[in-house]
Amino acid sequence: MNTRKLAVALAISSVLGTNLAQQAVAQQDDSTQENKDFEQIIVTGTPAGAAVRKVDASFAVTNLSAEAMKKLAPKSTADLFKAVPGVWAESSGGVSGANVFVRGFPGTGDAPFLTVQMEGAPLFQPPTLSFLENSTLFRIDETVSFMEALRGGPNPVISNGQPGLTTNFLLKEGGDYTEGTFKYTTSDYDLQRVDAVISGALADDLYYMVGGYVSSSPGIRDAGFNSEKGHQFTINITKVLDNGKMNFYSRVTDDHGVWYLPTPLVEGVDNNYTQMGTLTRQGSIQYGPDGTEQAFDFGEGRGWDGSVSGGKIQLEFGDGWQFTDRFNYTKGDADTLGLVPQGAPTMLANVADNGTSAMGAVTGDTYAGDTLVQQIGRWVVRKQIESFTNDLALAKQFDALKWTVGLYTSNFSANDWWSIGNQSYHVVAPGGENLTGIDCNDNADSCSWNYDINSTGDGSTRAFYTAFEYAVSQDLTLDLGLRRENHSIDYTVDEGLDGVITKAVQYDEDTTSWTAGANYMLTDNSGVFFRVNDGNKMPYFDDFRDNFGSYSNGDDLIFDVQQYELGYKRAGDNYSVYATAYFNEVESSNVTQPGAPATLFVNEAQGIELDANYTFDMGLNLNLNATVQDTEIKESGNPAEVGNEAQRQPGWQLRFTPSYDIALAGGNYLNIYGTLTTMDDRWSDNGNTVVLDGYTKIDLGAYWEASENLNVRLSVDNLTDKDGLTEGDPRNPAAPNGRYIMPRSVKLSIGYNF
Template sequence: MKYNKLAIALAVSVAMGAAHAQQKDNQQQEKNEFEQIVVTGTPGGTAVRKVDASYAITNLSAETMTKLAPKSTAELFVAVPGVWAESSGGVAGANVFVRGMPGGGDAPFLTVQLEGAPVFQPPTLSFLENSSLFRMDETVSFMEALRGGPNPVISNGQPGLTTNFMLKEGTAGTEGTVKYTTSDYDLQRLDAVISGELGNDFYYMIGGYVKSSPGIRDAGFTSEKGHQFTINLTKELDNGKINLYTRITDDHGVWYLPTPLVSGVDAGYTQIGTMNRQATIQYGPDGTTQNIDLGEGRGWDGSISGGKINLELGNGWTFTDRFNLTKGDADTLGLVPDGNPVALSSVADNGESAVGVASGDTYSGSTLVQQIGRWVVRKEIESFTNDLAFSKQLDALKMTFGMYASSYSANDWWSIGNQSYHVIAQGGENLTGIDCNDNADSCGWNYDINSTGDGRTRAFYAAFEYDVTDQLTLDLGVRRENHVIQYSVDEGLDGAIDKTVDYDEDSTSWTVGGNYALTDNSGIFVRINNGSKMPYFDDFRDNYGNYQNGNDLVFDVKQSEIGYKLAGSNYSLYATAFFNEVESSNTLVPGAPAELTVNEATGLEIDANYVFESGLNINMNATIQDTEITESSSGNQGNEAQRQPGWQVRITPSYDIELDNGGYLTLYGTIASVDDRWSDNGNTVVLDGYTKIDAGVNWEMTSNFNLRVSVDNLTDKLGLTEGDPRNPAAPNGRYILPRSVRLSVGYNF
């Protein structure tokens, strides 16, 4: 593992956000680290001081998230220690890695919650991970990110990372925000939110956005467009509170894929354009054809509706119920590179030239071309989740008993492959005069499926917390889960069912922790847990042989942590050392056999913040980790885990200036450095480390009017997030997003 290239820097940035009074509230919140409250990770969602929590958790306020200026939800996760997030693929479909846990793509160890309930029970299905189902806007109040800790026992039993997004709620006074955002890539976006009181102790919050743009990597057409609407109703009761919400989203963007690493191709390059977005694919044994528009890209067209009930029942009893219904389509269409760039003369029928299908232009033999797959994945999902808990306080002992239930389904139709040679150019067109292109059955491979899957997860959990002394608290949690999957696959789209699954298995997870308060604002904690990575639909398809041979496909995840916490009125330090051992599987190409692995990871996470009286605030978060594949069915034991940096560090300074007219000017920024990573488990290709700088300024011109400018990737750094996941030896890679500038103008009332 390499640590010699560690680069730390600072930068400046800016955000848009609150009015004058709100700005003061944000500054006070940043200074009052000692009293920060978290709700994620506690049985029943009971609030606890962050400094008293016996696990590692990061919380981001609305203002902090605005400063990050995320272009996708996954971009927020870069601010969480222990997490490596690759959000270079566009508005959806990020790759998220947690604490060295194995994975080749998507986010198998990430769960996204809304108001404490998972947005979808499976953390990852092929071409779908949880963050793709959630869009950021002005209706979000804050986010909490819990790593390890009690995760294996609560919620959906996710042993890795759980991120919980909380919505804004109405108050007695009517208030709101209207914000317009544009950019140097012609983003047009309008956000609005309003909240207030409907009646006696009955409040509302309504908000959303509409947007469009050709994309940061200009596709030559409106490649990113969408809208979202959210309503959150809150009723305050004498003995508690009830929330009901619905969130309707239709948001899509072009799927950015790895590009050929050749001269003339940079971070602004994308395969898709007006000359190739419309295509014809063939599938099934009879070569059925279908016209498609690859400009649909990747996204989410659906809704998440649910609620939360918190009640004090008397005699020390409390009741909590969190539930939601998620339903919609999460399709993926895109142009996927396959193999090396080659000279046209080596594949043209006449050995000299070929003709563009769209333009009719003749391309010479020296033109670089590449096989590009036209991939179509249709995915219809639905889930209902309910998590209820009863808690009882008995002097020094608190007991919680809960039941978690989720039913979910995914219906898939795929035709992936459909290769054809395209010109290597921005939106390079398809060619005729190449046998492979003109006779589809002579070129490459296709993997076509039609599948239906239904699942049910039922779990009972119990948690106990005991105050041994005023300083020492011990806790114990246990979860017993039943996992049922019914799944069938027609591979080849020939009408015959090739694989069927009727699965019913149980697993037990547990966690034990202790917290010792050194002072009122500092302490240490230790924790061990044992959880499970449960199988979902794609796991059975890729591991069908293992399933047929009696393997239950339940993978163990063992973790241990020790942490130190210090929080004062203007500073905080959270440091957590971790060790984990994780069983998992990984498939390079859909339909191919999976590699079974056991990974070990040891690391240290640091999250520190200091606020100076002068108005300067400095935050640093860093992760150092060492990973090793200790067992591998593909002979990769002894190697490091793919796509996992040995270290990464982010330093984020901000500086507040009070202006003579009563306004505020805030300068802020981030310098993020990341180590080299291996592109694959075979450790054959190195992705070089890089340093990226973001910057911005927020000007509170009046008590109501504000302006924000933010610059992402200020120096236009050409860093790579991944190579070619299907063919590691091929010279393809996906760049981080190029430099972009955003301007926002907001009015608060």
């Protein structure tokens, strides 16, 4: 049997123990650097989650081990996605609420083309609702074994039909021996965090893994109080059967942090600035027709307080039959409270009642007329979500043909209460306080706008999908996937909090998606693939609210996504090269701020993704991750935007990550690593009126294995304290506001493995 056939056979036989196989691969890769790149196994993007060699896959997928994730030292889940070619992740908003862009797909905020899975099941069917994207619902800790990221490819057919990016996090599983990790982490911004995980056997063929963390800090941008707090607990029980495996998990999370927003781009304001502080964290808003007043703690920021519980069953039967069922139940609160800038800063004398000064609402201090002030909105969003998802698949191997048929179902709901707006002038200073003696501040109706809603929505997705894979020869494989989906939404909105329903939706539509691919292996460990797909961006609750006029006129609000991919892959004992060229045409819509009318448009994008890795015998490893793309707005409800580039996505970006192992006495080692990130200029808006300058960022780290059990890790993020911008002012592009990347920070972790 040749090398490729043997590897494929091992991959297929390991489908019932995928995580154990992945962990073994990760162990080799992380500690001895002896892992052969061509033996890397992936399970995301394949029908029924079947395990295949990465080099055999006919689509673009990135996989990261637990150690690779630690080297990236992500500040949030979305920050990890910077390691995925073709993805632009703006994780500058804090621990939650990232903006994630994929391959030039249109977007203004959140992550409409991102789905996050755990153990192969989506955490929440809608990829994005206003103030909620999927990465908010997931926290990385020591219980995570692997992350895989699939962009394009068969995405429109499998799972929830996401045509863009699907990331899948795989949990660690127990084995025959008891083992675990205890880790303490601190930082130069007074982070206090403890992680722990333990795994082992409960009985013959019955295994457990439990773990989690407790964390607290004032935040990388010091708010003067513990503005980032959280804890998480995860349990995963695995049962190995004679003909398969099943596992059941539950993860409970309560984690939130200050919502970092664009700040005024003026002298004295840098990437350490935050408007949140002890003088501003508590405040009152007025809402509803009667101007009801209520106080809130805006230090709550953004986060997730909820749980995800589910499981996976994988069984093999005679004559080549395989059965897979992946399911989960998600429920919790994903609230957002923050201080949002409105317009440009100005001198206090321009807005003060007496034209010369005003007083601090908290301190009583007098501020002179030359004090810089800015309107800041107190925004409150309460969001309760719930969903149950089940993905069942049956596969059959007929000699050269493999056939998979599946049924995907999801019921989901979201109940929202908002009061956004509530502007008043604040001093432009870290934690700068609200003022009195300004008519706009003392009489809310004089210059503040509010958009207040109370909404409730229920939805369901039912999809039948099938996939065929045919081995024409030992080298050539063809595949075809089809998906027929029914999508229904029931949604009502009370705009104004006066008990009057202003928008009501009863929606029920069907759509079809498909994908077709060809994979040709040039050698055992190299090949090319071609893929085309046609998918859809389905409408969810906010799409109806923002596009209600279009819906009332009979539009189905289903946006088409067409993609073409041509890929080359090659992997050897100590190197791998994956290159993918893509072209897509995507329909979508956007709003400048909630409550504003939506603009419909079509983007085209073409580009090349590169992911290359080389390991030298001396212990040096080099990784290169690069994307070059060209985007164009082909159609738009605003004719002035036609022909422009897509907003907030660089024409090129590159990440170079070297690491070097130094052998120490006693068989231990020191690993030194770093990442150089550099990217092109971007446009802040689709009108291409404001440029966001490109920047270069350097991260460094070191991992010392002091003994068989004890280890130390030091990570430095943004070594040169670069003031890069990820966005301008999305509500008013002309306003001189922008959101900085995180300032320099240093983390130190001490771990004990047993």
